[in-house]
Amino acid sequence: MGQYILKRILISIIVVFLVTVFVFALIHMLPGDPARLYLGFEASEADVQEMRVKMNLDKPWHVQYYLWMNDVFHGDLGDSLLYRRPNLDIFKERIPRTVSIGIPALLISVPIALIFGIICAIKRGKWIDNLLTFFITLGMGTPVFWVSILAIYIFAMWLKLLPIQGYVSPADNFNQYLYKATLPVLCMATHMIAGVARNTRTYMLETLNQDYIRTHRAFGISERKITAKYALKNALIPVVTVLGFQVRVIIGGSLLIEQVFNIPGLGTLLVLAVNNRDYILIQNCVLMIASFTVLVSLIVDILYGYIDPRIRLSRR
Amino acid sequence: MGNRLLEVNNLKLSFFTVSGEVKAVDDISYHVDEQEVIAIVGESGCGKSVSQMTVMQLIQMPPGKILGGEVLYKGKDLLKYGPRSNEMRMIRGAEISMIFQEPMTSLNPVFTVGDQLREIIMVHKKVSKKEAWDLGIQALKSVEIPDAETRMKNYPFEMSGGMRQRVLIAMSVACDSKLIIADEPTTALDVTTQAQVTDLLMSLVKKMKTSLVIVTHNLGLVTRYAERIYVMYAGKFVESGTTEDLITNPKHPYTAGLLSSVPKITGEKQEKLKPIEGFPPSLIDLPPHCAFLPRCPYATDECAYGPYPPMRIVGDNNHMCACYNCIGGQ
Numbered sequence: 001m002g003q004y005i006l007k008r009i010l011i012s013i014i015v016v017f018l019v020t021v022f023v024f025a026l027i028h029m030l031p032g033d034p035a036r037l038y039l040g041f042e043a044s045e046a047d048v049q050e051m052r053v054k055m056n057l058d059k060p061w062h063v064q065y066y067l068w069m070n071d072v073f074h075g076d077l078g079d080s081l082l083y084r085r086p087n088l089d090i091f092k093e094r095i096p097r098t099v100s101i102g103i104p105a106l107l108i109s110v111p112i113a114l115i116f117g118i119i120c121a122i123k124r125g126k127w128i129d130n131l132l133t134f135f136i137t138l139g140m141g142t143p144v145f146w147v148s149i150l151a152i153y154i155f156a157m158w159l160k161l162l163p164i165q166g167y168v169s170p171a172d173n174f175n176q177y178l179y180k181a182t183l184p185v186l187c188m189a190t191h192m193i194a195g196v197a198r199n200t201r202t203y204m205l206e207t208l209n210q211d212y213i214r215t216h217r218a219f220g221i222s223e224r225k226i227t228a229k230y231a232l233k234n235a236l237i238p239v240v241t242v243l244g245f246q247v248r249v250i251i252g253g254s255l256l257i258e259q260v261f262n263i264p265g266l267g268t269l270l271v272l273a274v275n276n277r278d279y280i281l282i283q284n285c286v287l288m289i290a291s292f293t294v295l296v297s298l299i300v301d302i303l304y305g306y307i308d309p310r311i312r313l314s315r316r
Numbered sequence: 317m318g319n320r321l322l323e324v325n326n327l328k329l330s331f332f333t334v335s336g337e338v339k340a341v342d343d344i345s346y347h348v349d350e351q352e353v354i355a356i357v358g359e360s361g362c363g364k365s366v367s368q369m370t371v372m373q374l375i376q377m378p379p380g381k382i383l384g385g386e387v388l389y390k391g392k393d394l395l396k397y398g399p400r401s402n403e404m405r406m407i408r409g410a411e412i413s414m415i416f417q418e419p420m421t422s423l424n425p426v427f428t429v430g431d432q433l434r435e436i437i438m439v440h441k442k443v444s445k446k447e448a449w450d451l452g453i454q455a456l457k458s459v460e461i462p463d464a465e466t467r468m469k470n471y472p473f474e475m476s477g478g479m480r481q482r483v484l485i486a487m488s489v490a491c492d493s494k495l496i497i498a499d500e501p502t503t504a505l506d507v508t509t510q511a512q513v514t515d516l517l518m519s520l521v522k523k524m525k526t527s528l529v530i531v532t533h534n535l536g537l538v539t540r541y542a543e544r545i546y547v548m549y550a551g552k553f554v555e556s557g558t559t560e561d562l563i564t565n566p567k568h569p570y571t572a573g574l575l576s577s578v579p580k581i582t583g584e585k586q587e588k589l590k591p592i593e594g595f596p597p598s599l600i601d602l603p604p605h606c607a608f609l610p611r612c613p614y615a616t617d618e619c620a621y622g623p624y625p626p627m628r629i630v631g632d633n634n635h636m637c638a639c640y641n642c643i644g645g646q
């Protein structure tokens with residue numbers, strides 16, 4: 001187990017490193033001069049040149065990369081060119097908003113998805129399986145922004161139950177938060193249910209076909225206990241990795257959902273940063289998201305090892 | 317011999333698949349008395365496992381479907397109960413137990429051996445968790461697993477194949493089953509372990525006065541243990557009788573073929589082994605005539621045009637055979 005964890009940590013570090021290199025290279029291939037954009041089109045060429053030197057844009061790429069990493073390791077995520085203030089402050093402001101949509105969506109979607117998946121597997125081929133599988137497939141094929149727009153149309157414009165867009169922090173006014181966040185949370189949850197449900201169904205079906213399930217049956221264990229205890233634990237081991245994947249789905253989903261519902265979270269921030277060539281903001285934002293995602297994967301992997309005795313007990 | 321424990325009459329089961337009906341169990345009848353050891357012998361794929369799982373009602377339906385027959389256990393027809401019934405559940409593990417062919421995959425990988433053993437005991441006996449655990453330890457001791465207390469806390473992957481098969485045997489004796497069905501309990505094991513596990517099973521069965529059905533493709537192996545033998549071919553029984561009668565005086569050409577492909581220990585010079593030529597037929601679209609016909613050295617015209625030969629008595633002690641040209645006349 002010890003070596004298993006060590007290996008995972010090493011892989012995580014390598015992944016984050018590769019992401020930073022990749023993002024760095026990508027950003028520096030984007031057209032447009034950040035110094036010029038920063039100073040505006042009226043600025044003189046001399047001023048821009050001076051700015052380039054100040055921003056270290058005149059140095060070779062590898063030096064720039066080194067300077068960036070050096071800052072990061074000293075806890076400095078740079079200043080946004082767009083907002084002209086520390087990125088860290090911007091993140092502190094925006095992360096809670098994205099989280100306040102993502103976490104409720106995760107909490108709603110996971111139990112529903114697990115239950116759907118298990119019902120489908122137990123009732124395989126029956127009408128309830130067909131119905132749920134139909135919706136799951138529909139959910140997998142439908143883009144999240146389309147679902148969001150449809151939801152806005154039905155619940156906000158037609159039924160007038162919920163607002164079209166906007167955001168209030170739960171700390172400021174919890175009722176207003178509930179009122180405004182319901183639609184985006186539900187859209188995000190819908191988006192997340194399909195994947196987990198389908199995987200749960202597949203793993204559960206696979207497990208129910210195993211020889212050891214036949215053994216449980218052959219010794220009189222009840223069908224209920226077999227599914228709820230003996231099969232579920234086997235099926236959940238791979239599902240745990242899917243849950244880790246959901247964090248990535250939240251981040252991806254928030255890019256679109258925050259746009260549609262006009263929520264000032266990380267998703268909108270990243271889109272703004274890209275549109276304005278705020279390269280310092282982009283690279284640090286991506287670094288942060290990547291580190292977080294990798295950290296979640298790492299936790300999931302360790303959890304996986306812990307649930308699966310075959311990994312937990314392996315000495316090496 | 318004791319009373320009739322299990323009596324299977326005209327049992328039929330087919331799998332309905334996309335390529336057609338697989339007649340895996342086609343009208344078989346047999347019985348097991350109390351404390352009796354019988355064997356079901358046949359080549360791979362002839363339906364041995366399926367027939368035994370049908371008795372336990374462990375076949376997935378669909379694709380499987382029972383097309384007829386009865387399974388009388390202590391006089392009651394188990395098929396009337398249905399596979400998911402509580403009655404059937406209480407019989408599995410407590411009255412009839414089954415040990416499977418694949419020890420490596422037959423135990424749940426993410427629960428300890430003790431958890432799995434205790435669960436079975438608690439289903440069938442009114443005991444506390446603690447008592448069930450202790451009974452589990454005893455069961456492991458009865459199958460000669462050393463260090464039973466610590467072994468209880470092991471996961472299956474921490475055990476060898478032979479050890480896992482012992483655990484499965486322990487599960488079948490833990491609740492004092494009256495009948496154990498051992499489906500090729502040793503094929504997956506190496507030769508030395510095979511002998512140990514078989515000897516263990518036999519001595520347990522004697523000690524606990526349990527009846528035993530051994531399923532195997534190795535006729536030579538069971539002649540030492542079984543009192544009676546049923547020979548299976550393509551979903552049907554083709555010969556049955558006491559072990560003595562069957563090996564000294566086989567009536568069906570298939571049985572004779574099986575015997576000549578078994579190495580003999582006695583006899584002055586080593587006889588040449590003669591495997592049966594050809595392959596067993598697919599169980600889909602079986603011909604109306606005898607399924608062994610294409611491989612049979614004794615076949616006549618009658619075999620090709622006649623219907624499938626029925627099982628009939630061909631000798632003393634209920635020696636039965638399904639053949640028009642039984643070896644040695646009749």
Ligand SMILES: Nc1ncnc2c1ncn2[C@@H]1O[C@H](COP(=O)(O)OP(=O)(O)OP(=O)(O)O)[C@@H](O)[C@H]1O
Nearest residue numbers: 331338340359360361362363364365366367379599
């Ligand atoms: N679920 C299923 N669907 C369709 N056919 C099946 C199914 N299960 C078993 N069969 C078929 O039933 C036949 C009998 O299989 P069975 O496992 O009983 O053979 P066996 O005599 O036990 O062979 P072996 O010695 O290899 O264990 C085989 O031809 C097999 O292909």
Ligand SMILES: [Mg+2]
Nearest residue numbers: 364365366417
């Ligand atoms: Mg078999």
